[in-house]
Amino acid sequence: MMVAGDKRRSAENLEVKTLDYFVDICRRATNTRDACLIALLFLSGRRISELVGLKQSDLSLTTAYLVLKTFNLKAFRSQPNKEFTLLLHDRYYSIITVDISRSTEAYQCLGGFIESHINTLKDDEYIFYKFSRTYKNDEGVWKRDHIGSNMAYLIVRFLDPSVWPHWFRHQRFTQVYNITKSKVKDPFDVVMALHDFTKHRRLDTTMNYIKGLKLQEIKKEI
Numbered sequence: 366m367m368v369a370g371d372k373r374r375s376a377e378n379l380e381v382k383t384l385d386y387f388v389d390i391c392r393r394a395t396n397t398r399d400a401c402l403i404a405l406l407f408l409s410g411r412r413i414s415e416l417v418g419l420k421q422s423d424l425s426l427t428t429a430y431l432v433l434k435t436f437n438l439k440a441f442r443s444q445p446n447k448e449f450t451l452l453l454h455d456r457y458y459s460i461i462t463v464d465i466s467r468s469t470e471a472y473q474c475l476g477g478f479i480e481s482h483i484n485t486l487k488d489d490e491y492i493f494y495k496f497s498r499t500y501k502n503d504e505g506v507w508k509r510d511h512i513g514s515n516m517a518y519l520i521v522r523f524l525d526p527s528v529w530p531h532w533f534r535h536q537r538f539t540q541v542y543n544i545t546k547s548k549v550k551d552p553f554d555v556v557m558a559l560h561d562f563t564k565h566r567r568l569d570t571t572m573n574y575i576k577g578l579k580l581q582e583i584k585k586e587i
Contacts, residue, residue, distance in 0.1 A: 379532075379581075381539050384474045391478045393524045401482035402493055402520060404475040405433075406530060408465050410537035410562065412438050413530035414514050417493050421486040424479075431465040431476065440566050461564050471540070493517065538563055542578055 387407050394400035405416060408431070415435045423434045436458035442449040449457040467476060483492060491511035512520075514530075521530050538559065545558045560571040 390525050397482035399520050400478040404478040406533040407537050410534050413517050417517050418511050419492045421490050422488040433463040437461050
């Protein structure tokens with residue numbers, strides 16, 4: 366069985382799924398935590414390691430948006446500065462904010478799985494918590510910690526053995542690209558809109574992603 370950290374599975378020739386597909390995965394979950402994990406993986410488009418350590422206070426609801434504060438795994442420094450302030454595993458990361466519109470069809474379908482879970486938590490509680498037991502003076506004490514990337518991977522695979530955490534990122538970026546290009550005429554604006562959502566460090570990464578999508582579109586015509 367593959368676990369997080371194994372060779373990345375390819376998303377080449379990605380079959381774009383409908384929103385009902387993601388709703389069905391959420392409904393298979395036996396608890397609100399796992400349903401929230403699936404919904405947030407898709408709606409945010411973030412990497413699994415950027416989500417598992419979130420606390421309730423890292424998410425906030427406005428009239429228009431679900432606002433998510435996290436970090437960019439690919440943007441780090443060995444020393445802190447004005448931009449790189451979050452210390453994790455001896456690296457300093459930059460904080461990013463992802464605004465997820467609550468008026469979209471995607472949020473209307475999946476946002477409830479997130480809201481119903483986070484509303485049960487306190488500000489300092491991990492969103493994707495687990496209970497772990499520590500021992501002091503031979504006496505076991507249970508405490509809340511957060512799940513790791515490996516456990517999140519297993520949760521995703523249990524709910525749908527055909528997918529994996531990074532697959533949701535590809536699905537979401539493809540959806541955002543398709544929606545944007547259907548509404549925006551200027552190709553440059555399409556690129557910049559997707560780049561703003563993906564939070565890629567380099568514009569080239571977003572461009573390569575779009576090129577891959579266009580290549581798949583062309584292949585369907587020949």
